[in-house]
Amino acid sequence: xxxxxxxxxxxxxxxxxxxxxxxxxxxxxxxxxxxxxxxxxxxxxxxxxxxxxxxxxxxxxxxxxxxxxxxxxxxxxxxxxxxxxxxxxxxxxxxxxxxxxxxxxxxxxxxxxxxxxxxxxxxxxxxxxxxxxxxxxxxxxxxxxxxxxxxxxxxxxxxxxxxxxxxxxxxxxxxxxxxxxxxxxxxxxxxxxxxxxxxxxxxxxxxxxxxxxxxxxxxxxxxxxxxxxxxxxxxxxxxxxxxxxxxxxxxxxxxxxxxxxxxxxxxxxxxxxxxxxxxxxxxxxxxxxxxxxxxxxxxxxxxxxxxxxxxxxxxxxxxxxxxxxxxxxxxxxxxxxxxxxxxxxxxxxxxxxxxxxxxxxxxxxxxxxxxxxxxxxxxxxxxxxxxxxxxxxxxxxxxxxxxxxxxxxxxxxxxxxxxxxxxxxxxxxxxxxxxxxxxxxxxxxxxxxx
Numbered sequence: 229x230x231x232x233x234x235x236x237x238x239x240x241x242x243x244x245x246x247x248x249x250x251x252x253x254x255x256x257x258x259x260x261x262x263x264x265x266x267x268x269x270x271x272x273x274x275x276x277x278x279x280x281x282x283x284x285x286x287x288x289x290x291x292x293x294x295x296x297x298x299x300x301x302x303x304x305x306x307x308x309x310x311x312x313x314x315x316x317x318x319x320x321x322x323x324x325x326x327x328x329x330x331x332x333x334x335x336x337x338x339x340x341x342x343x344x345x346x347x348x349x350x351x352x353x354x355x356x357x358x359x360x361x362x363x364x365x366x367x368x369x370x371x372x373x374x375x376x377x378x379x380x381x382x383x384x385x386x387x388x389x390x391x392x393x394x395x396x397x398x399x400x401x402x403x404x405x406x407x408x409x410x411x412x413x414x415x416x417x418x419x420x421x422x423x424x425x426x427x428x429x430x431x432x433x434x435x436x437x438x439x440x441x442x443x444x445x446x447x448x449x450x451x452x453x454x455x456x457x458x459x460x461x462x463x464x465x466x467x468x469x470x471x472x473x474x475x476x477x478x479x480x481x482x483x484x485x486x487x488x489x490x491x492x493x494x495x496x497x498x499x500x501x502x503x504x505x506x507x508x509x510x511x512x513x514x515x516x517x518x519x520x521x522x523x524x525x526x527x528x529x530x531x532x533x534x535x536x537x538x539x540x541x542x543x544x545x546x547x548x549x550x551x552x553x554x555x556x557x558x559x560x561x562x563x564x565x566x567x568x569x570x571x572x573x574x575x576x577x578x579x580x581x582x583x584x585x586x587x588x589x590x591x592x593x594x595x596x597x598x599x600x601x602x603x604x605x606x607x608x609x610x611x612x613x614x615x616x617x618x619x620x621x622x623x624x625x626x627x628x629x630x631x632x633x634x635x636x637x638x639x640x641x642x643x644x645x646x647x648x649x650x651x652x653x654x655x656x657x658x659x660x661x662x663x664x665x666x667x668x669x670x671x672x673x674x675x676x677x678x
Contacts, residue, residue, distance in 0.1 A: 252275060252277040253276045254277050254278070254286060255276050255279065255288065255289040255291075256278070256279045256282055256284060256289070257278070258290065258291060258293060263632075265633075266631070266633075267646055267650070270647060276288075276289075288308060289307075289308040289309075289654070290307070290309050291310045292310065294311065294628075295309070295311035295315050295604075303601075303603075305603065307603060308603050308605070309604045311604060312500060312599060312605075312606055313599045313601065314593075314599045315606055316627055317593050317595075318590075318592075318593060318627070319628075320470075322348050322440070322470060322471060324589070324592075324624065325473055326348070327593065328343055331588065341619075342584070342620060342622050343621065344475050344621060346475035347359070347361055347365070348439065348473055348474075349473075350470070351471070363457075366434065366453050367453075369431070370432050370453075432451055433449055433451045433476075433479055433522060434450050434456060435449050435475050436456060436472045437472060438470070439471045439473050440470040443534055443535075443537075447532055448526070449525035449526065478615055478621055481520065481614065481615055482618065484513075484563065485547065485550070486520060487520060487550065489513045489555075490533045490613050492511060492512055492611060493609070494508035494510075494511070494608070495507055495586050495590075495607075495609075495610055496605065496606070496608075496652060497590060497593075498605045498652055499605075501600040506652055507586055508645050510556075511641075513555040514534075515550045515554065516530050516538065517541035517542075517543050517546075517547075529541040533611075552635040552636065552637065554635050554637040557574070561573070561575075564578070577618050578620060585612065585620060589625060607629065608625050609625070610622065610625055610626075611626065631646065
């Protein structure tokens, strides 16, 4: 048996050492959740050979759902793989939170500009501090809104707690043991109230998201503290061990025809050392099917824009304004200019914010030398929300963003994105690895990278 294993290994190494002139290069598409016909077409155009056995270790390029599917396999240094070892450092909601807050605490970025305050709540007693911090935050916002409403009505607010000192005054409602400087220690750098939150018409809405789930599974909105705490403590979801990310909800999103939307932006990280990021030069919008209102925060068809949620809405895709509940970036850019009576709003205001968010998130990605594998890369789907003041916020980052050709909007988008991805990681890798792109014009960079 040992000799057979040695022969196999020897043959594997010999295969990789043979010049590409003498053999066709081989690729594997591990299609777990969808078809990858565009990639298959592109490899055929390059005269590559497909390996039918998905568990084969003889390949030059492999596209798979998870790096863990190669656990225990020692890859050759030049075998291309579409995941880094720690691929979920941004894709898991809990790890994104921890990584961004660590970068925020270092003073490297001001995450409060684009990432609403959030807490990781688990059921273990060791993680009780995050729960207490969240309760303090919730009560502070509640006290602020209470004072604001009374003042608007002309009522006296003498004797009501200020936001900064409301913890002890309101602690008995949830059994909080006040610790005045706890909140400040959680955020050593100032973490501000977002403008859309501080002046919210209904106020204090929070969104609870299972830390390790995706596609909208288990996400709920709450405007009352006790039901939220009960949900994250007693939910039947298998996510309880990893916990919930509880985050301030952006209560004044920009709407189109009364509908909430988010922006799906593809991002390619082609190297972690040095950090090399490509933001795809296109994106698209995903709309909710029902009109936005905070009067009913339990209506997921009005608040969650995930396709996996919206496809179940009774009126999904019926809007004449947004057939298939999607828009291209081009159409939205035209809408922005018309609605604001301005020009180039997307290019001047929105795109720079998205670029800033992408760079900050990429910089927060922790990695060790063994995790910075040179011939790995990562395609990510950033979900961005725009509020009524045209501020952009990061909702989440998706590993393995969907590439299904389901609508008239995503078909050209996904095809071009996959074609350009291969131009970067295969055809013109030497250009960006040697920093030759730095002297290129914009048109030259599009020629090489799409």
